[in-house]
Amino acid sequence: MKQQLENNVAVDHDIFQKFSGHEQVVFCNEPASGLQAIIAIHNTTLGPALGGTRMRPYESVDEALEDVLRLSEGMTYKCAAADLDFGGGKAVIIGDPNEAKSAALFRAFGQYIDSLNGRFYTGTDMGTTMDDFVHTIKETNFINGVPEAFGGSGDSSIPTAQGVIYGLKATNTFLSGSDSLAGKCYAIQGLGKVGFKIAEHLLQAGADIVVTDINKELIALIEQKATGTSGTVEAVANDEIYNIEADFFVPCALGGIINDFTVEKLRVHAVVGSANNQLREARHGKILHDKGILYAPDYIVNAGGLIQVADELYGSNKERVLAKTKAIYNSLVEIYKEANMEYITTVEAANRKCEKRLEEQRRRSNFFARSRRPKWNIRE
Ligand SMILES: NC(=O)C1=CN([C@@H]2O[C@H](COP(=O)(O)OP(=O)(O)OC[C@H]3O[C@@H](n4cnc5c(N)ncnc54)[C@H](O)[C@@H]3O)[C@@H](O)[C@H]2O)C=CC1
Numbered sequence: 001m002k003q004q005l006e007n008n009v010a011v012d013h014d015i016f017q018k019f020s021g022h023e024q025v026v027f028c029n030e031p032a033s034g035l036q037a038i039i040a041i042h043n044t045t046l047g048p049a050l051g052g053t054r055m056r057p058y059e060s061v062d063e064a065l066e067d068v069l070r071l072s073e074g075m076t077y078k079c080a081a082a083d084l085d086f087g088g089g090k091a092v093i094i095g096d097p098n099e100a101k102s103a104a105l106f107r108a109f110g111q112y113i114d115s116l117n118g119r120f121y122t123g124t125d126m127g128t129t130m131d132d133f134v135h136t137i138k139e140t141n142f143i144n145g146v147p148e149a150f151g152g153s154g155d156s157s158i159p160t161a162q163g164v165i166y167g168l169k170a171t172n173t174f175l176s177g178s179d180s181l182a183g184k185c186y187a188i189q190g191l192g193k194v195g196f197k198i199a200e201h202l203l204q205a206g207a208d209i210v211v212t213d214i215n216k217e218l219i220a221l222i223e224q225k226a227t228g229t230s231g232t233v234e235a236v237a238n239d240e241i242y243n244i245e246a247d248f249f250v251p252c253a254l255g256g257i258i259n260d261f262t263v264e265k266l267r268v269h270a271v272v273g274s275a276n277n278q279l280r281e282a283r284h285g286k287i288l289h290d291k292g293i294l295y296a297p298d299y300i301v302n303a304g305g306l307i308q309v310a311d312e313l314y315g316s317n318k319e320r321v322l323a324k325t326k327a328i329y330n331s332l333v334e335i336y337k338e339a340n341m342e343y344i345t346t347v348e349a350a351n352r353k354c355e356k357r358l359e360e361q362r363r364r365s366n367f368f369a370r371s372r373r374p375k376w377n378i379r380e
Protein backbone atom coordinates (compact mmCIF):
# COMPACT_ATOMS: atom_id res chain seq x y z
CA MET A 1 0.00 0.00 0.00
CA LYS A 2 1.58 3.29 -1.09
CA GLN A 3 0.23 6.65 0.02
CA GLN A 4 1.11 10.07 -1.41
CA LEU A 5 1.69 12.53 1.43
CA GLU A 6 1.32 16.34 1.31
CA ASN A 7 5.02 16.84 0.68
CA ASN A 8 4.79 14.38 -2.22
CA VAL A 9 6.84 11.63 -0.52
CA ALA A 10 5.46 8.23 -1.33
CA VAL A 11 5.38 6.13 1.84
CA ASP A 12 5.35 2.37 1.53
CA HIS A 13 3.09 1.47 4.43
CA ASP A 14 3.55 -2.25 3.87
CA ILE A 15 7.14 -2.06 4.97
CA PHE A 16 6.30 0.02 8.05
CA GLN A 17 3.45 -2.36 8.78
CA LYS A 18 5.98 -5.20 8.89
CA PHE A 19 8.07 -3.32 11.48
CA SER A 20 5.11 -1.97 13.40
CA GLY A 21 6.05 -3.79 16.61
CA HIS A 22 9.76 -2.90 16.33
CA GLU A 23 11.67 0.17 17.44
CA GLN A 24 14.36 0.18 14.76
CA VAL A 25 15.50 -1.86 11.78
CA VAL A 26 18.90 -1.23 10.18
CA PHE A 27 19.88 -2.48 6.72
CA CYS A 28 23.66 -2.84 6.33
CA ASN A 29 25.21 -2.88 2.86
CA GLU A 30 28.99 -2.79 2.49
CA PRO A 31 29.97 -3.83 -1.06
CA ALA A 32 33.75 -4.05 -0.47
CA SER A 33 33.35 -7.00 1.90
CA GLY A 34 30.06 -8.21 0.45
CA LEU A 35 28.27 -7.59 3.75
CA GLN A 36 24.50 -7.58 3.54
CA ALA A 37 22.93 -7.70 6.97
CA ILE A 38 19.83 -6.61 8.85
CA ILE A 39 19.77 -5.59 12.50
CA ALA A 40 16.39 -5.49 14.23
CA ILE A 41 15.81 -3.87 17.61
CA HIS A 42 12.43 -4.99 18.87
CA ASN A 43 12.01 -3.48 22.32
CA THR A 44 14.35 -1.74 24.76
CA THR A 45 11.92 -1.29 27.67
CA LEU A 46 14.10 -3.42 29.93
CA GLY A 47 17.48 -2.21 28.63
CA PRO A 48 19.71 -2.18 25.54
CA ALA A 49 18.86 -4.82 22.96
CA LEU A 50 20.81 -8.07 23.13
CA GLY A 51 20.78 -10.99 20.72
CA GLY A 52 23.03 -13.08 18.51
CA THR A 53 23.82 -12.76 14.82
CA ARG A 54 22.68 -15.50 12.48
CA MET A 55 24.31 -16.18 9.11
CA ARG A 56 22.33 -18.03 6.43
CA PRO A 57 22.09 -18.16 2.66
CA TYR A 58 18.60 -16.62 2.75
CA GLU A 59 16.85 -16.90 -0.58
CA SER A 60 15.54 -13.35 -0.44
CA VAL A 61 15.80 -10.17 1.59
CA ASP A 62 12.17 -10.70 2.61
CA GLU A 63 13.03 -14.09 4.08
CA ALA A 64 15.97 -12.58 6.02
CA LEU A 65 13.80 -9.71 7.22
CA GLU A 66 11.05 -12.01 8.41
CA ASP A 67 13.60 -14.10 10.30
CA VAL A 68 15.27 -11.17 12.03
CA LEU A 69 11.94 -9.58 12.99
CA ARG A 70 10.68 -12.82 14.53
CA LEU A 71 13.98 -13.59 16.26
CA SER A 72 14.38 -10.12 17.77
CA GLU A 73 10.83 -10.18 19.14
CA GLY A 74 11.61 -13.54 20.74
CA MET A 75 14.63 -11.96 22.43
CA THR A 76 12.45 -9.37 24.18
CA TYR A 77 10.48 -12.21 25.74
CA LYS A 78 13.60 -14.27 26.46
CA CYS A 79 15.26 -11.39 28.33
CA ALA A 80 12.07 -10.68 30.28
CA ALA A 81 11.60 -14.34 31.23
CA ALA A 82 15.21 -14.80 32.30
CA ASP A 83 14.98 -11.73 34.53
CA LEU A 84 17.63 -9.79 32.58
CA ASP A 85 17.74 -6.03 32.19
CA PHE A 86 18.13 -6.19 28.42
CA GLY A 87 15.79 -5.76 25.51
CA GLY A 88 15.21 -7.77 22.37
CA GLY A 89 17.34 -7.51 19.26
CA LYS A 90 18.93 -9.79 16.70
CA ALA A 91 20.91 -9.54 13.46
CA VAL A 92 21.11 -11.66 10.34
CA ILE A 93 23.90 -11.74 7.77
CA ILE A 94 22.83 -12.89 4.33
CA GLY A 95 25.35 -15.42 2.99
CA ASP A 96 26.52 -19.00 3.13
CA PRO A 97 28.50 -19.48 6.36
CA ASN A 98 30.65 -22.08 4.61
CA GLU A 99 31.65 -19.75 1.77
CA ALA A 100 30.98 -16.08 2.42
CA LYS A 101 32.84 -15.46 5.70
CA SER A 102 35.86 -13.17 5.80
CA ALA A 103 37.64 -10.96 8.31
CA ALA A 104 36.60 -7.90 6.27
CA LEU A 105 32.93 -8.89 6.39
CA PHE A 106 32.90 -9.31 10.16
CA ARG A 107 34.83 -6.05 10.62
CA ALA A 108 32.38 -4.17 8.40
CA PHE A 109 29.55 -5.67 10.44
CA GLY A 110 31.29 -4.40 13.58
CA GLN A 111 31.25 -0.86 12.23
CA TYR A 112 27.48 -1.02 11.83
CA ILE A 113 27.08 -2.38 15.36
CA ASP A 114 29.29 0.40 16.68
CA SER A 115 27.19 3.04 14.91
CA LEU A 116 24.28 2.03 17.18
CA ASN A 117 26.32 3.24 20.12
CA GLY A 118 25.25 0.61 22.64
CA ARG A 119 21.61 0.22 21.66
CA PHE A 120 22.45 -3.32 20.47
CA TYR A 121 24.89 -5.96 21.75
CA THR A 122 25.48 -9.10 19.72
CA GLY A 123 27.45 -12.35 19.42
CA THR A 124 27.03 -15.83 17.95
CA ASP A 125 23.95 -17.62 16.69
CA MET A 126 23.28 -20.23 14.04
CA GLY A 127 25.93 -20.08 11.31
CA THR A 128 28.37 -17.89 13.28
CA THR A 129 31.12 -18.82 15.73
CA MET A 130 33.11 -17.06 18.43
CA ASP A 131 36.09 -16.83 16.08
CA ASP A 132 34.09 -14.74 13.59
CA PHE A 133 33.56 -12.09 16.23
CA VAL A 134 37.26 -11.91 17.06
CA HIS A 135 37.37 -9.76 13.89
CA THR A 136 34.31 -7.75 14.90
CA ILE A 137 35.77 -6.71 18.28
CA LYS A 138 38.44 -4.74 16.42
CA GLU A 139 35.68 -2.32 15.42
CA THR A 140 33.30 -2.25 18.38
CA ASN A 141 32.98 -3.00 22.09
CA PHE A 142 29.33 -4.01 21.79
CA ILE A 143 30.10 -7.71 21.22
CA ASN A 144 29.76 -10.60 23.63
CA GLY A 145 30.45 -14.32 23.64
CA VAL A 146 33.98 -14.06 22.24
CA PRO A 147 36.67 -16.57 23.34
CA GLU A 148 37.98 -16.22 26.88
CA ALA A 149 41.44 -15.47 25.47
CA PHE A 150 39.94 -12.30 24.00
CA GLY A 151 38.27 -11.23 27.24
CA GLY A 152 34.89 -12.85 26.59
CA SER A 153 32.92 -15.50 28.47
CA GLY A 154 33.56 -18.17 25.85
CA ASP A 155 31.21 -20.59 24.12
CA SER A 156 27.61 -19.58 24.93
CA SER A 157 26.27 -22.82 23.47
CA ILE A 158 27.53 -24.62 26.61
CA PRO A 159 25.01 -22.93 28.98
CA THR A 160 22.37 -23.06 26.24
CA ALA A 161 22.72 -26.85 26.11
CA GLN A 162 22.74 -27.02 29.93
CA GLY A 163 19.51 -25.00 30.01
CA VAL A 164 17.85 -27.40 27.59
CA ILE A 165 18.93 -30.33 29.76
CA TYR A 166 17.28 -28.61 32.77
CA GLY A 167 14.22 -28.12 30.56
CA LEU A 168 14.15 -31.83 29.68
CA LYS A 169 14.50 -32.77 33.35
CA ALA A 170 11.74 -30.37 34.41
CA THR A 171 9.45 -31.77 31.73
CA ASN A 172 10.23 -35.35 32.78
CA THR A 173 9.40 -34.42 36.38
CA PHE A 174 6.14 -32.79 35.36
CA LEU A 175 5.10 -35.74 33.17
CA SER A 176 6.33 -38.69 35.20
CA GLY A 177 7.42 -37.47 38.63
CA SER A 178 11.08 -38.32 37.98
CA ASP A 179 13.69 -36.06 36.40
CA SER A 180 15.81 -38.97 35.15
CA LEU A 181 16.82 -38.68 31.48
CA ALA A 182 17.77 -42.36 31.22
CA GLY A 183 15.83 -44.97 29.32
CA LYS A 184 13.80 -42.47 27.33
CA CYS A 185 13.90 -41.72 23.63
CA TYR A 186 14.79 -38.25 22.27
CA ALA A 187 14.45 -37.27 18.57
CA ILE A 188 17.06 -34.55 18.01
CA GLN A 189 16.98 -32.27 14.98
CA GLY A 190 20.36 -30.58 14.41
CA LEU A 191 23.73 -31.54 15.88
CA GLY A 192 25.38 -28.15 15.78
CA LYS A 193 26.91 -26.20 18.64
CA VAL A 194 23.94 -26.80 20.95
CA GLY A 195 22.34 -30.01 19.62
CA PHE A 196 25.60 -31.96 19.70
CA LYS A 197 26.22 -31.13 23.36
CA ILE A 198 22.68 -32.16 24.29
CA ALA A 199 23.04 -35.41 22.34
CA GLU A 200 26.32 -36.20 24.08
CA HIS A 201 24.85 -35.50 27.52
CA LEU A 202 21.83 -37.70 26.81
CA LEU A 203 24.02 -40.60 25.66
CA GLN A 204 26.08 -40.34 28.83
CA ALA A 205 22.86 -40.33 30.86
CA GLY A 206 21.83 -43.62 29.22
CA ALA A 207 19.21 -42.33 26.82
CA ASP A 208 18.30 -43.50 23.33
CA ILE A 209 18.65 -40.76 20.73
CA VAL A 210 17.40 -40.55 17.17
CA VAL A 211 19.29 -37.84 15.29
CA THR A 212 19.31 -35.95 12.03
CA ASP A 213 21.52 -33.25 10.53
CA ILE A 214 22.24 -32.06 7.01
CA ASN A 215 25.92 -32.36 7.91
CA LYS A 216 26.74 -36.09 7.80
CA GLU A 217 30.10 -35.62 9.53
CA LEU A 218 28.26 -34.65 12.70
CA ILE A 219 26.19 -37.83 12.50
CA ALA A 220 29.37 -39.93 12.27
CA LEU A 221 30.84 -38.01 15.21
CA ILE A 222 27.86 -38.58 17.52
CA GLU A 223 27.81 -42.27 16.59
CA GLN A 224 31.41 -42.49 17.82
CA LYS A 225 30.42 -40.76 21.08
CA ALA A 226 27.91 -43.51 21.86
CA THR A 227 30.71 -46.03 22.30
CA GLY A 228 31.22 -46.81 25.96
CA THR A 229 27.93 -45.23 27.06
CA SER A 230 24.70 -47.02 27.89
CA GLY A 231 22.85 -44.91 25.33
CA THR A 232 22.11 -45.68 21.69
CA VAL A 233 22.09 -43.60 18.47
CA GLU A 234 19.96 -44.03 15.38
CA ALA A 235 20.37 -41.65 12.44
CA VAL A 236 17.40 -40.80 10.22
CA ALA A 237 16.79 -38.68 7.11
CA ASN A 238 16.01 -34.99 7.67
CA ASP A 239 12.26 -35.22 7.08
CA GLU A 240 11.93 -38.52 8.94
CA ILE A 241 12.63 -36.90 12.35
CA TYR A 242 9.03 -35.67 12.63
CA ASN A 243 7.65 -39.22 12.33
CA ILE A 244 9.72 -40.74 15.11
CA GLU A 245 7.80 -42.24 18.00
CA ALA A 246 9.74 -40.89 20.98
CA ASP A 247 9.29 -39.33 24.39
CA PHE A 248 10.71 -36.00 23.27
CA PHE A 249 11.20 -34.04 20.08
CA VAL A 250 14.30 -31.86 20.59
CA PRO A 251 14.54 -29.25 17.81
CA CYS A 252 18.03 -27.68 17.67
CA ALA A 253 18.26 -26.34 14.14
CA LEU A 254 15.89 -23.98 12.36
CA GLY A 255 12.78 -22.17 13.55
CA GLY A 256 9.27 -22.60 12.16
CA ILE A 257 9.60 -26.38 12.19
CA ILE A 258 6.31 -26.90 14.01
CA ASN A 259 3.94 -25.99 11.22
CA ASP A 260 0.93 -27.27 9.30
CA PHE A 261 3.01 -29.98 7.60
CA THR A 262 4.80 -31.33 10.67
CA VAL A 263 2.47 -30.83 13.62
CA GLU A 264 0.15 -33.67 12.65
CA LYS A 265 3.08 -36.06 12.25
CA LEU A 266 4.59 -35.63 15.72
CA ARG A 267 4.29 -38.71 17.94
CA VAL A 268 6.01 -37.53 21.11
CA HIS A 269 4.94 -36.60 24.62
CA ALA A 270 6.76 -33.26 24.67
CA VAL A 271 8.77 -30.79 22.60
CA VAL A 272 11.80 -29.32 24.37
CA GLY A 273 14.64 -27.88 22.30
CA SER A 274 16.99 -24.99 21.68
CA ALA A 275 15.79 -23.73 18.29
CA ASN A 276 14.45 -20.21 18.35
CA ASN A 277 10.87 -19.65 17.15
CA GLN A 278 9.96 -23.32 16.86
CA LEU A 279 6.28 -22.59 16.27
CA ARG A 280 5.58 -21.32 12.76
CA GLU A 281 2.55 -19.48 14.15
CA ALA A 282 1.10 -19.15 17.65
CA ARG A 283 -1.84 -21.38 16.66
CA HIS A 284 0.58 -24.31 16.27
CA GLY A 285 1.11 -24.13 20.03
CA LYS A 286 -2.62 -24.61 20.48
CA ILE A 287 -2.60 -27.59 18.10
CA LEU A 288 0.20 -29.22 20.14
CA HIS A 289 -1.79 -28.53 23.31
CA ASP A 290 -4.93 -30.11 21.83
CA LYS A 291 -2.93 -33.15 20.75
CA GLY A 292 -1.73 -33.57 24.35
CA ILE A 293 1.89 -32.74 23.50
CA LEU A 294 3.53 -30.65 26.19
CA TYR A 295 5.43 -27.74 24.64
CA ALA A 296 8.31 -26.08 26.51
CA PRO A 297 8.30 -22.48 25.23
CA ASP A 298 11.57 -22.17 23.32
CA TYR A 299 12.62 -18.86 24.79
CA ILE A 300 12.34 -20.27 28.31
CA VAL A 301 14.51 -23.36 27.76
CA ASN A 302 17.12 -21.88 25.43
CA ALA A 303 18.02 -18.87 27.60
CA GLY A 304 21.33 -20.28 28.95
CA GLY A 305 23.52 -18.64 26.28
CA LEU A 306 21.76 -15.35 26.70
CA ILE A 307 22.27 -15.53 30.46
CA GLN A 308 26.00 -16.04 29.91
CA VAL A 309 26.48 -13.23 27.39
CA ALA A 310 24.43 -10.81 29.51
CA ASP A 311 26.48 -11.74 32.57
CA GLU A 312 29.68 -11.09 30.59
CA LEU A 313 28.82 -7.39 30.51
CA TYR A 314 29.07 -7.41 34.31
CA GLY A 315 32.37 -9.33 34.33
CA SER A 316 31.68 -13.04 33.60
CA ASN A 317 31.09 -15.33 36.54
CA LYS A 318 30.46 -19.00 35.73
CA GLU A 319 28.74 -19.73 39.08
CA ARG A 320 26.30 -16.87 38.57
CA VAL A 321 25.56 -18.12 35.06
CA LEU A 322 24.99 -21.68 36.25
CA ALA A 323 22.66 -20.55 39.05
CA LYS A 324 20.53 -18.48 36.66
CA THR A 325 20.55 -21.28 34.05
CA LYS A 326 19.41 -23.79 36.70
CA ALA A 327 16.43 -21.52 37.38
CA ILE A 328 15.07 -22.60 33.97
CA TYR A 329 13.95 -25.83 35.66
CA ASN A 330 11.62 -24.13 38.18
CA SER A 331 10.52 -21.48 35.75
CA LEU A 332 9.34 -24.16 33.32
CA VAL A 333 7.55 -26.20 35.99
CA GLU A 334 5.72 -23.02 37.10
CA ILE A 335 4.67 -22.32 33.52
CA TYR A 336 3.39 -25.87 33.06
CA LYS A 337 1.38 -25.62 36.29
CA GLU A 338 -0.04 -22.20 35.44
CA ALA A 339 -1.05 -23.38 31.96
CA ASN A 340 -2.83 -26.38 33.51
CA MET A 341 -4.61 -24.32 36.14
CA GLU A 342 -5.72 -21.58 33.75
CA TYR A 343 -6.62 -23.90 30.83
CA ILE A 344 -4.24 -22.02 28.54
CA THR A 345 -1.28 -23.09 26.43
CA THR A 346 2.22 -23.05 27.85
CA VAL A 347 3.13 -20.25 25.42
CA GLU A 348 0.25 -18.13 26.70
CA ALA A 349 1.37 -18.77 30.29
CA ALA A 350 4.98 -17.82 29.47
CA ASN A 351 3.99 -14.73 27.47
CA ARG A 352 1.77 -13.50 30.31
CA LYS A 353 4.69 -13.68 32.71
CA CYS A 354 6.93 -11.66 30.35
CA GLU A 355 4.29 -9.08 29.46
CA LYS A 356 3.67 -8.50 33.15
CA ARG A 357 7.36 -7.74 33.68
CA LEU A 358 7.48 -5.40 30.67
CA GLU A 359 4.37 -3.60 31.85
CA GLU A 360 5.78 -3.17 35.37
CA GLN A 361 8.98 -1.70 33.94
CA ARG A 362 7.01 0.65 31.65
CA ARG A 363 5.04 1.94 34.63
CA ARG A 364 8.22 2.42 36.67
CA SER A 365 9.90 4.28 33.80
CA ASN A 366 6.91 6.57 33.40
CA PHE A 367 6.84 7.30 37.11
CA PHE A 368 10.49 8.40 37.10
CA ALA A 369 10.11 10.26 33.80
CA ARG A 370 7.64 12.55 35.59
CA SER A 371 10.33 13.67 38.01
CA ARG A 372 12.54 14.97 35.17
CA ARG A 373 12.43 18.66 34.26
CA PRO A 374 10.35 18.94 31.07
CA LYS A 375 12.19 20.15 27.98
CA TRP A 376 11.16 23.67 26.96
CA ASN A 377 10.20 24.05 23.33
CA ILE A 378 11.15 27.64 22.50
CA ARG A 379 9.48 27.59 19.11
CA GLU A 380 5.97 27.38 20.51
N1 LIG B 1 24.15 -21.11 20.18
C1 LIG B 1 23.41 -20.75 21.20
O1 LIG B 1 23.88 -20.55 22.31
C2 LIG B 1 21.93 -20.59 21.02
C3 LIG B 1 21.26 -21.14 19.95
N2 LIG B 1 19.90 -21.04 19.86
C4 LIG B 1 19.18 -21.61 18.73
O2 LIG B 1 19.42 -23.02 18.69
C5 LIG B 1 19.45 -23.46 17.32
C6 LIG B 1 20.80 -24.13 17.05
O3 LIG B 1 21.84 -23.19 17.30
P1 LIG B 1 23.38 -23.59 17.12
O4 LIG B 1 23.57 -24.98 17.59
O5 LIG B 1 24.14 -22.49 17.73
O6 LIG B 1 23.54 -23.52 15.55
P2 LIG B 1 24.58 -24.30 14.62
O7 LIG B 1 24.63 -23.55 13.35
O8 LIG B 1 25.85 -24.57 15.34
O9 LIG B 1 23.86 -25.72 14.41
C7 LIG B 1 22.71 -25.93 13.66
C8 LIG B 1 22.76 -27.34 13.11
O10 LIG B 1 21.53 -27.62 12.45
C9 LIG B 1 21.83 -28.33 11.25
N3 LIG B 1 20.70 -28.16 10.33
C10 LIG B 1 20.38 -27.08 9.59
N4 LIG B 1 19.27 -27.33 8.89
C11 LIG B 1 18.86 -28.58 9.21
C12 LIG B 1 17.77 -29.40 8.82
N5 LIG B 1 16.86 -28.99 7.95
N6 LIG B 1 17.66 -30.63 9.38
C13 LIG B 1 18.59 -31.06 10.26
N7 LIG B 1 19.66 -30.33 10.65
C14 LIG B 1 19.78 -29.10 10.14
C15 LIG B 1 23.14 -27.71 10.78
O11 LIG B 1 23.82 -28.55 9.87
C16 LIG B 1 23.88 -27.52 12.09
O12 LIG B 1 24.65 -28.67 12.43
C17 LIG B 1 19.18 -22.20 16.48
O13 LIG B 1 17.81 -22.09 16.23
C18 LIG B 1 19.64 -21.07 17.39
O14 LIG B 1 19.01 -19.85 17.08
C19 LIG B 1 19.15 -20.42 20.83
C20 LIG B 1 19.76 -19.87 21.91
C21 LIG B 1 21.20 -19.83 22.06
Ligand SMILES: O=C(O)CCC(=O)C(=O)O
Nearest residue numbers: 051052123124156305306
Ligand atom coordinates in the same frame (compact mmCIF):
# COMPACT_ATOMS: atom_id res chain seq x y z
O1 LIG C 1 23.44 -17.20 22.90
C1 LIG C 1 23.94 -16.14 22.53
O2 LIG C 1 25.15 -16.05 22.22
C2 LIG C 1 23.13 -14.89 22.43
C3 LIG C 1 21.71 -15.03 22.80
C4 LIG C 1 20.84 -15.29 21.63
O3 LIG C 1 20.99 -14.75 20.58
C5 LIG C 1 19.74 -16.23 21.79
O4 LIG C 1 19.48 -16.65 22.91
O5 LIG C 1 19.12 -16.56 20.77
